[in-house]
Every structure is written in structure tokens, then in C-alpha cells.
Amino acid sequence: MSDRIFGVVGLLLALLFAYSALLIEESFLSDVVGPKTFPLIIAAILGLSSIAIIMKPDAEPSWPRLVQFAEIIAAVVAMVLYAIFLPEVGFVIATAIVSAYLTWRLGTTPIGSIIVGISISLGIYVIFHLAFGLSLAKGPLGF
Numbered sequence: 001m002s003d004r005i006f007g008v009v010g011l012l013l014a015l016l017f018a019y020s021a022l023l024i025e026e027s028f029l030s031d032v033v034g035p036k037t038f039p040l041i042i043a044a045i046l047g048l049s050s051i052a053i054i055m056k057p058d059a060e061p062s063w064p065r066l067v068q069f070a071e072i073i074a075a076v077v078a079m080v081l082y083a084i085f086l087p088e089v090g091f092v093i094a095t096a097i098v099s100a101y102l103t104w105r106l107g108t109t110p111i112g113s114i115i116v117g118i119s120i121s122l123g124i125y126v127i128f129h130l131a132f133g134l135s136l137a138k139g140p141l142g143f
Helices: 002-022 037-055 066-089 091-105 110-131
Strands: none
Touching: 002 037, 066 091, 091 110
């Protein structure tokens, strides 16, 4: 039963997301793909996944124990804090910190998670900012 409730919530979220995407106003100078395409693709994937969950739920889903649930809440808090501090500390620093934390919680050693966090942050920065020219949040160090 809980899987079906989760599926219905996901389907409603997908419909809301698609509706919001359709409200995006397009400029007459926009490219062929337009700004609505990516959000509509995400909404379609979420909707189809939710329908699959509704149609074929797990017989008896296993709920996380309290410790595991606390880990999930901590990950959500980390992502919320990431969104809050991203404009203040910049993309590179915020992404390195949250990536390091999340990989550490997934089982990487502390030193390994720091290396992975910095690598993820710099890799995304190089690809999206330097290669594609996209604007990322600048921090106090100017990058």
C-alpha cells in the first residue's frame, strides 16, 4: 500500500512539474529545443516511473531502521544546506564539501571522500564552466 501512495505522490508531482514547464514563456529567438523540453522529459520519466510503481508495488517493502532513516534525513539536510550556501561560498567550494560528505556517508574513507569531493567539484566546473561556458555560482575566491 505504501508503494502505491508513493507512486501516486510521484505521479502528482510529475503532473505539477509538467504543468509548470508548460507555463514557461518562450522567446521568439529561442532555439529549436526550447526551455520546456528538458523539464518535460524529466516530468515524463517521473510520471512513467510512478505509474510503474503504482501498477507493480513491492509485496512487502522494507522500511529503513531509525539509524538508516537518520542517514537519509542527514543527506536531505546536506542538499538543502548546499542550495542555501551555494550563492555564498560558490559552486566549487560548496560542491566539494557536499560531495565529500555524501561520498563519506556512502562508505568512502574520509581521505578518499575529500579527494572524490574535490575531483567531482573541479570536474563539473571544468566541463560546465570552462568547456560549455555556463555560469556557475562564484564564491569569495572568484570561481
